[in-house]
Amino acid sequence: MATVTYDSTTRYYAGNPQPAVDNLDLEVADGEFLVLVGPSGCGKSTTLRMLAGLEGVDGGAIRIGSRDVTNLPPKDRDIAMVFQNYALYPHMTVAENIGFHLKISKMAKSEREERIKEAAELLDLTPYLDRKPAKLSGGQRQRVAMGRAIVRRPQVFCMDEPLSNLDAKLRVQTRTQIASLQRRLGVTTIYVTHDQVEAMTMGDRVAVLKDGVLQQCDTPVGLFGRPANLFVAGFIGSPAMNLIPSTVIGESATVGGRPIPLTRAQRAELTSDKVVVGVRPEGWTIVAEGIDATVDVVEELGSDQYLYCSATTPQIDPTDSPDAPHAITVRTPGMSPWRPGEKLALAPHPGAVHLFDAVTGERLPD
Amino acid sequence: MTVTAPRVPKPTVPPRVAPRRPRPAPGSRGLSPLRLLGMAFVWLFTAFNILVLYWLLTATFKTPIEIFTKPFALPYQWFERGDPFRNIIYAWSNAGFGRAFLVTVVLVAVSSVAIVLVSAPAAYALTRLGVRGSNGLTNFIAIGMGIPFQTVVIPLFIGMAKLNLTNSLFGMFLVYVALSIPFTVFLLTGFFRSLPDELEEAASIDGASPLRTFFSIMLPLARGGLITALILNAIGLWNETLLALVFLNENANFTLARALFSFYGAASYQSEYGGLIAGVAIVVLPMLVLYVLLARRIITGLTLGAGK
CATH class of the missing domain: 2.40.50.140 (Nucleic acid-binding proteins)
Incomplete structure (x- = not known):
């Protein structure tokens, strides 16, 4: 468990003088569920990917706990990520997918199987452990992706629109499952979405971004009740x-x-x-x-x-x-x-x- | 007390009959002149090829007189004499096909595997590692495909002769591998490019090193592409004649295609056309069978990465 700190973090993309993320200052408390929301291209995914170590940081720093991870490769950051299209390894079974990190970190086989079993039970995946991802439904794949994250017991979960490939009904179900799972595990979570309903229902706090600039970071109630500027006022709330x-x-x-x-x-x-x-x-x-x-x-x-x-x-x-x-x-x-x-x-x-x-x-x- | 309602006989509904073939989209069926022409062309082309194949297969079992007088009849003379495989046996024993077959199988197998072993990591590095200038490098390698190898045979021979690598199967192996790399790398870059980025990112978050990512994630996923590359190279090298003709000059080293070339001289001198055609069949048929068995795989492999 740890806090996450963005300290004047800035990110540029090649060929664009405008930063994708501009001087972001954000503090995420230990065990908090923070949602990043904004229109497409606002820099929310970039913010998350910088934390995961999939993007470089052009200015400022990112800290997990007291550790400066700005220049660490992803594997040394003790984070887990759930991708939008799950990124399951298609040639591995569910159990192998969930246990891939543990295998790489040379955990003993018995302990590894114990951890995989535990994660599978938590996510109702036990009957599917020997299947390949292609033989699973969308919701099951999503749960495997979650399993791959929680089996690691990381300090931080990064989730990049993990529900956007599910149909509407399943999305509502999974939304509450993820939120309650996160509260139970108490792992600091950064969650990216463009869906403001997800943002308002799941997050302890919601950070609204526009053009790479943080507009407001507040609880869902605060965001809805006291929008800090015109953009947030127009963005949050439907209609x-x-x-x-x-x-x-x-x-x-x-x-x-x-x-x-x-x-x-x-x-x-x-x-x-x-x-x-x-x-x-x-x-x-x-x-x-x-x-x-x-x-x-x-x-x-x-x-x-x-x-x-x-x-x-x-x-x-x-x-x-x-x-x-x-x-x-x-x-x-x-x-x-x-x-x-x-x-x-x-x-x-x-x-x-x-x-x-x-x-x-x-x-x-x- | 239960009251049973009087049974009303259900009106008999005739079982629904689904059409044997659902109707195609309107307008997709009409026979435009262009379509007619295209179909005629395709069918003619197919018919011609089938005819050639038929001719080759029947001529394998014919006497020279039969071949020239009744080219499209079924063979009967060798069958009548109770020795139907006479041509094949003649070709096999007189042309040294036995040893050539072995040499070719080993050379083609080893070369094809080596080509893929060299090209796959190269293609991976060029497409996935984000190396500076990798686009230029890929194009540079692709240029190699545009140079017909016939034009470089002479300098290649001189170079190999200086290294004492002519008339050697190892030298032949080197030449085959080197000349096949541009096409194979180009083919495989298409494959690797079509794989999603997230898998690599997931692997890096899972803690896999680039080498491990390549071997345990990307390589298994590119298996279709690797197999396609293997088959295409095997077919190409199996049929390769010119280089074998230039570089190999000792019977013991002859590949099938090269042996057939020598046999052609001898057989036509003796008017042994039945045996000659049997020789051609021995060279052609294994690859034809391989292709028929794997055609679907090759075609999906070639078009993969083209879409999306």
Whole structure:
């Protein structure tokens, strides 16, 4: 067991002046489950692979416990990794796959078999120990990959999108299995995913990356409740937060004719008179007079209903994704009688408003 | 108390009949002129080859008169005389094929194995170790494929003669291995390139050294490629004549192809065409059988690494 420390870690790729990971400072506590999340190309996999020793480090250092591992080869770091497509050795049986590291480290055969048996029991793989990976289902292969990691009893688990090759139902099952297994073993784990549901449900803390820069690292509740900037606000939560630009006049901004008061501290932090008002889909109330919106699409989920409305109020999209809808999203109770084309007036819940500086994108103090 | 409902006879449903052949996608079936032409060409080519093979096989059992007067009839004269294998026995004993067969099998086997043994690590290093300039080196080796060996026979002979390696099976072995390396390395780089990176990364995290990764992970995975390389080289070397003709000049060292060449002179002088063709069959058939048995393996091997 050990802590993991990224100390101003920087990584460049050949032919790109922009670093893939830029001055990353991150401290992972002993036994913690940390999830790295972000859009594709944000540097989350690179961050993990640097820890595993599969990528070089161009600046700064990485420590496991008090040991500086920046320049150590992977085999000397005492880590185990689960790959996205499992990387099982196709010509070896499940038992040989799980025991390959132990065999290389010249562990006695009896002890090795004991450890393999133990790992297999933990993962319900005992009946399959003599099979080759090609004869296993996707979920079983995933478990073999897990077995290969836990049999080593390493200081750190590195997991690179280990669930993305499973179908939706199995993914949900395995998600909880991995999380509970990790808590039971108490091994420090760094987990990379692009799926924010995985991030929010599995991690003790979640680190959000964008363009190689750490945006925020917090508990799932903290990330959802107090996003540190516009990017995190737009990235975490599905459907995304509605982000409406506004101008501060006097002591408050206005959204759809309704005043949104700013505290003195908030006004002091502002770099200009432009703010962005963030309201999650569940943060709206339907009122008699407010932002006028027209329902375009109704998404019925049974337990909830999402209304995608067009409104005269402009919206901004911090994730820069071209297909993000520039409309207001409203959550209403499931089975509500809304129909496309209907008009409604919206006002934000007083407690549900997030305020951001429009120029820097940073969250204003609460 | 149970009440049994009156049985209603189930309406008889005729059993469903699946079509014998599911219908192909629309438009994929039409006989366009180009397709017709292509099919005609392929069938003609196949028919021609089968005819040649048929001719070779039947002529092996014919007398010279039969060969020239009834080229496409079935053989009967040697069968009538109760000595159907006469041509084969004649070729085997008169042309020294017995020893040549042994020499060829050993030389081809040892050379093919040596070629793969040298080329596989080279191909692995060129594709997987991320060596600086490995792309250039691979291309440099591939250039070797573009040089017809016929053009370098004379300098090669002079060089080998200075080393006293002409008329020696060891010298022949060296020449065969050296000339086959470019193609084999090129073939195997394709194989190694198609293997996923993660396996090597997993091995390095598991603590395997590069050498161990090569032997216990990559080599078993490239087995298909290695076997393909082995077979292609074996077939090529088995049929190789020109180099054997230039480098070997002692009967004891003759390979099958070389022995056949000598036998050709003698047999045609004596009008022993039946025996000559039997000789050709002895040289050609083993490789033909090998190819037929392993054709699928060779073809998948050649196209692997082409996709994806």
